[in-house]
Amino acid sequence: MDKLTFYTNPRSRGRIARWMLEEIGQPYETVVLDYGAPMRSPAYLELNPMGKVPTVTHGPRVITETAAICAYLADAFPEAGLLPANRASYYRWLFFAAGPFEAAVFDRALGLQIPPERTVMVGYGDFDRTIATLEQAVSASPFIAGESFSAADVQVGLQIGWGLEFGTIPDRPAFRAYWNRLKDRPALLRANALDDALARGSADV
Template identity: 55%
Template sequence: MLTFYTNPMSRGRMVRWMLEETGEPYETVVLDYGPPMKSAEYLALNPMGKVPTLVHDGKVITEVAAICTYLAQAFPEKGLMARDSASFYRWMFFGAGPLEQAVVNASFGWAPQGPQEARRTGYGSLETVVATLTDHLAKNDYIADGRFTAADVYLGSQVGWGLAFKSIPANDTLAAYWARLEPRAARKAAAIKDDALMPTRT
């Protein structure tokens, strides 16, 4: 049994896409920001009081990259785990570390000042991070194995979001990568389900 705790205005959208890729049945529990995410019941699952959280047969998994990787390994017959595990883990952790940190820092208007601060960030600069990912995708259609895997759900979600909301510098390579992923049936199905849960504006 898979139980998915989420909010349609969260990184849970990435996990929803991954769940749709597996094709496995799952229960969705939508939590509003504020008291529902800070309830004693939910904090027992995720002490951070945030979403997404996945519970699978009593096992609790948090953090998007971890959830996507777990699902790929839990259902190997779906082919979402890369044979090239070195590349898979390298880029999953790149997305969870340098890419996530650089984009969030930039969204708050902060950038490292000078080479010493750049070293301390662990990622250098947003431009360095984007150039590194771009170089990989200029040589590879997908993150690992030359085919779609869970790594593309995670990195692809970040790229798609970044291009749409201009939180990452756009270039032709990243646009072409997202164009390969955007039409996937599971991604579209996930977006429809999450969009239907969005609060109605009055």
């Protein structure tokens, strides 16, 4: 079997990829990179020219971007059961979360205001419409792509969880109910324990 290697920092979007790796249940090696010089080393830039984390390698294959990592691992390890029957909703919301939703949330958090006459120029249009669209999506079924948990819920779910924790999205009942269906998954609890230990500088991880 090709080796899985996970390049991350516990204070990063790498937590999304970590959760996905724990969901597939395959062994993997973790390489922790500090911000700054370690992420700009020539060796790492060969893998990820952006000089950011996370990155996952699977044998000779290199995958960056959290949504791509989730989609790739679900495809590479179908026995994990993270590919739903409704692929249309699966891909739609996986990439909605990584694109319009994340951009809208971070623009708002950074105080960036899109003039009303320019909203057509940005992928998410405006913050309120983006939030309302995702609220409708998580209200339609137990999971984002239907009745079963999928890799898309990893991407969507953790972003909603962070949004509720840090107050970057409105604390609406639909978001809270959706996050409550995800937050105690064993794979997420394992992932959080690993990254929390790393963040504390634990020597036993």
